[in-house]
Structure formats: structure tokens, C-alpha cells
Amino acid sequence: MASSAYIGRFAPSPTGPLHFGSLVCALASFLDARHHHGQWLVRIEDIDPPREIPGATHSILNQLESHGLHWDGELLYQSQRSHAYNEALEQLQQTGLLFSCDCNRQRIAELGGIYDGCCRTRQSVTDAALRLQVPDAQNGRIVFDDLIMGRYEQNLCCDVGDFVVKRRDGLISYQLAVTVDDQFQGISHIVRGADLLDSTPRQLYLQHCLSYHHSQSVTEAIHYAHLPLATNAEGQKLSKQNHAAALPSGSEVDSLWFALDWLRQAPPEDLRSESVATLLGWAIDNWVLGNIPAQMALPAGQDV
Numbered sequence: 420m421a422s423s424a425y426i427g428r429f430a431p432s433p434t435g436p437l438h439f440g441s442l443v444c445a446l447a448s449f450l451d452a453r454h455h456h457g458q459w460l461v462r463i464e465d466i467d468p469p470r471e472i473p474g475a476t477h478s479i480l481n482q483l484e485s486h487g488l489h490w491d492g493e494l495l496y497q498s499q500r501s502h503a504y505n506e507a508l509e510q511l512q513q514t515g516l517l518f519s520c521d522c523n524r525q526r527i528a529e530l531g532g533i534y535d536g537c538c539r540t541r542q543s544v545t546d547a548a549l550r551l552q553v554p555d556a557q558n559g560r561i562v563f564d565d566l567i568m569g570r571y572e573q574n575l576c577c578d579v580g581d582f583v584v585k586r587r588d589g590l591i592s593y594q595l596a597v598t599v600d601d602q603f604q605g606i607s608h609i610v611r612g613a614d615l616l617d618s619t620p621r622q623l624y625l626q627h628c629l630s631y632h633h634s635q636s637v638t639e640a641i642h643y644a645h646l647p648l649a650t651n652a653e654g655q656k657l658s659k660q661n662h663a664a665a666l667p668s669g670s671e672v673d674s675l676w677f678a679l680d681w682l683r684q685a686p687p688e689d690l691r692s693e694s695v696a697t698l699l700g701w702a703i704d705n706w707v708l709g710n711i712p713a714q715m716a717l718p719a720g721q722d723v
């Protein structure tokens with residue numbers, strides 16, 4: 420393994436304040452970086468204005484600071500990165516793999532969400548999305564070893580299909596923006612929620628199409644660790660969408676302790692009466708990523 424510096428990141432979308440699940444992600448990426456004496460960057464993924472909540476960025480940053488999760492360097496705002504995304508689109512255009520698609524939602528839905536490539540050979544049209552062509556079934560297999568989830572495999576052709584890199588409404592897709600920014604910030608380790616596990620092969624493919632890793636196989640360039648999702652007793656993912664409990668202010672130590680417990684770091688009970696700094700100091704020293712299981716559910720009746 421190359422002995423390059425560890426650079427991790429937390430990349431929230433400003434769609435609401437942090438809840439328990441997003442605190443777990445922030446904390447895990449922070450601890451993994453600090454345990455490895457690495458940098459920890461924060462990027463605000465504000466490229467989808469219709470989904471954003473005014474003031475959410477401010478709330479998230481305040482919550483990170485009150486929980487002692489201090490980041491390195493400048494914040495990166497995706498809303499200020501359109502020049503970089505457009506450059507990447509131009510680079511993709513030169514590969515001949517981009518095409519415009521004006522298929523409507525209903526047609527895509529009829530395909531089960533897996534695009535069939537029908538617009539590949541059409542002339543470029545206006546008022547259309549831009550899709551990136553994926554390899555055929557024989558060559559579309561992408562495999563990587565996740566540090567928590569283990570080996571993960573997806574066939575881009577059969578499981579995803581040609582995917583959108585620029586939306587019909589002109590907005591850049593999450594997949595493209597995150598790939599460009601991870602490269603720009605020199606990210607070496609990505610610790611994030613398992614809801615993004617099935618996005619990772621698309622991002623690895625984009626890294627390949629954008630020639631980000633000349634000397635290595637794409638699967639070795641960035642290390643991925645996907646955290647099991649916090650689910651309630653009914654197996655529903657806890658998120659802002661289904662009203663996961665907000666983090667109570669004034670209870671930062673407790674929230675962090677429960678997040679550590681959730682991450683199976685076995686925090687001693689007496690840390691609950693300590694300061695945020697003391698708790699985090701213990702957590703950095705004693706961090707074991709390997710303790711995190713690939714799957715977990717809350718005991719019945721426990722709502723975090």
C-alpha cells in the first residue's frame with residue numbers, strides 16, 4: 420500500500436440539521452482520520468438548491484463545532500465549484516461516452532430505473548439530461564473491498580445503466596460532483612453511510628473515465644468504509660425524512676457517547692460525565708474501525 424497521507428472528509432447536504440445518523444457518520448470519519456493522524460475536511464454539498472433548507476449549513480457547522488468535531492482547512496462549498504464540474508463534463512465529452520437523453524420519468528420508471536441506452540445514438544438534443552455510457556455487461560463489473568462491508572460487486576450495465584451526470588434542469592449530478600471534489604481535495608479515505616454503497620461503483624467508474632488514477636487500479640486509489648445504517652425496530656432507516664430525532668443541544672457528550680456505543684467502540688460509562696474534549700480524546704486513541712459490524716439494528720423500542 421502506498422504510504423500517502425490520510426485525508427478524510429465529511430460531506431453533508433444542507434437539507435436539515437444533523438440527526439443521530441449523520442452525527443455517527445461525521446464522528447466515524449473524524450475518528451478514523453484523527454486516529455491515523457490524518458486531516459479531516461468538511462465539504463458542503465449544496466448543489467441541489469430545491470432540496471436545501473435555509474440556514475441548514477449554519478446549523479450543521481455549529482453542531483459539528485459543539486460536538487468538538489473541528490475540521491482542517493477551508494470549507495469547500497459545491498455551489499462554488501461549477502467551473503470544475505463543467506471542466507469534467509468537457510473531459511467526459513472528449514471520451515465520446517456522453518450523450519443527451521430526453522427520456523421522461525415515466526419511461527425510466529418503466530425500465531425499472533436501469534437505463535437501456537436508447538438515446539446513445541441520437542443527435543444531441545436541447546432540454547435534455549447528459550448521461551455517461553457504461554461498459555457492456557461483460558466489461559461492466561466493478562469490484563472493491565470495503566473496509567466494513569467487505570467485497571462489494573456491481574455490474575454497471577445490469578444494475579445501473581448509463582447514468583446521469585448533468586440533470587435536465589441543468590444541475591450537476593451528485594455522482595459527478597462528489598467524484599470531482601474527492602479528487603480535488605486529495606481524499607484518501609471515505610467513511611460514510613451505507614446508503615451510498617451502491618453509488619461507489621459509479622464513482623469508481625467516473626474516476627476511471629476522468630483518468631484520475633493512472634498508475635493504480637481504480638479500486639486501490641481511495642479506501643472506502645461504509646457504515647451500517649441506523650435503523651429503528653421496524654427496519655426503517657433513521658433519517659431526516661422519517662423524523663429521526665434531532666440532536667438535543669446541551670447533551671453533546673451524551674450524543675457522542677451513544678454514537679460511540681452505536682459504532683461498537685465500547686466507551687466506558689464514566690466518560691459520560693467528562694467533557695467533549697476528553698471523550699473525543701479517548702475515542703481517537705481507542706478507535707477500532709474493525710469493531711463496526713456490517714449490519715445492525717436498534718433493539719425494539721429504542722429510538723435514538
Ligand SMILES: [Zn+2]
Binds near residue numbers: 522538
Ligand atoms: Zn433517453
